[in-house]
Amino acid sequence: MKFVRFGEPGAERPGILDRNGAIRDLSGRVDDLAGAVLADLSALSGIDPESLPVVPGTPRLGPCVGQVGKLLCIGLNYSDHAAETGMEAPAEPILFLKANSAICGPNDPIILPRGSQKTDWEVELAAVIGRGGKYIAEEDALDHVAGYCICNDVSERSFQLERLGQWTKGKSSDNFGPLGPWLVTRDEVADPQNLKLWCKVNGETMQDGTTATMIFGVAHLVHYLSQFFTLHPGDVISTGTPPGVGMGKKPQRFLKAGDVVELGVEGLGTQRQQVIADPAG
Numbered sequence: 001m002k003f004v005r006f007g008e009p010g011a012e013r014p015g016i017l018d019r020n021g022a023i024r025d026l027s028g029r030v031d032d033l034a035g036a037v038l039a040d041l042s043a044l045s046g047i048d049p050e051s052l053p054v055v056p057g058t059p060r061l062g063p064c065v066g067q068v069g070k071l072l073c074i075g076l077n078y079s080d081h082a083a084e085t086g087m088e089a090p091a092e093p094i095l096f097l098k099a100n101s102a103i104c105g106p107n108d109p110i111i112l113p114r115g116s117q118k119t120d121w122e123v124e125l126a127a128v129i130g131r132g133g134k135y136i137a138e139e140d141a142l143d144h145v146a147g148y149c150i151c152n153d154v155s156e157r158s159f160q161l162e163r164l165g166q167w168t169k170g171k172s173s174d175n176f177g178p179l180g181p182w183l184v185t186r187d188e189v190a191d192p193q194n195l196k197l198w199c200k201v202n203g204e205t206m207q208d209g210t211t212a213t214m215i216f217g218v219a220h221l222v223h224y225l226s227q228f229f230t231l232h233p234g235d236v237i238s239t240g241t242p243p244g245v246g247m248g249k250k251p252q253r254f255l256k257a258g259d260v261v262e263l264g265v266e267g268l269g270t271q272r273q274q275v276i277a278d279p280a281g
């Protein structure tokens, strides 16, 4: 099943794609794709999308998960990406948090924060936690995943790396966390460690990788993170990016207003973002 959230920011409603890819309104069945609903998506498996009302037009898509408790991001998790940044491949997962306020819809604009010179793209496979847990065994870990979506881990490199402290402020600007377009249930993703993923800027391919080169796979990440804190339904783990980010180009390339970023993960749809100056000035 492919779930969406559609409507204006903060007022999104749940939907499901029918077999033609049209959005059907799920709001008569569940309030949101969040919390307890994610913990047992199988409860929705009996619903025939064709029996639900068609959503007219082409509404804005919101983030495909509501009420995200934690947006957990893994740094340097592709052997080939670690190499391009000149950093050593990590011995255990590098965890950082992206502020939940950065989360936005898959096609919402990328907003360049004031003073940004080095805003960069990162296509990533994100796993959405369904059933929560703590100290989860690696062999049970994927049973705790409700589904998958795309995350663009948008990053301001000078805020991330050239200012004091750790990475959070370079990762958390408004709209730096597009999630979607769809939450694709786990049963539709045969092997999360064998998915192509790509990113283009103004039509030029920048990233063209595969989750097969991840250092720590999804199952290990769920297990690993749950050793430190409880994972809750609706927590999102963005699993790192393959090579081809702007910071790794020679010469380096970063986003400017007017650029268009498109990204996709095999089976999970695509995102498209226009880059804009911060309307707040």
Ligand code: ZN
Binding pocket: 073, 074, 075, 122, 124, 153, 240, 241
């Ligand atoms: Zn990342």
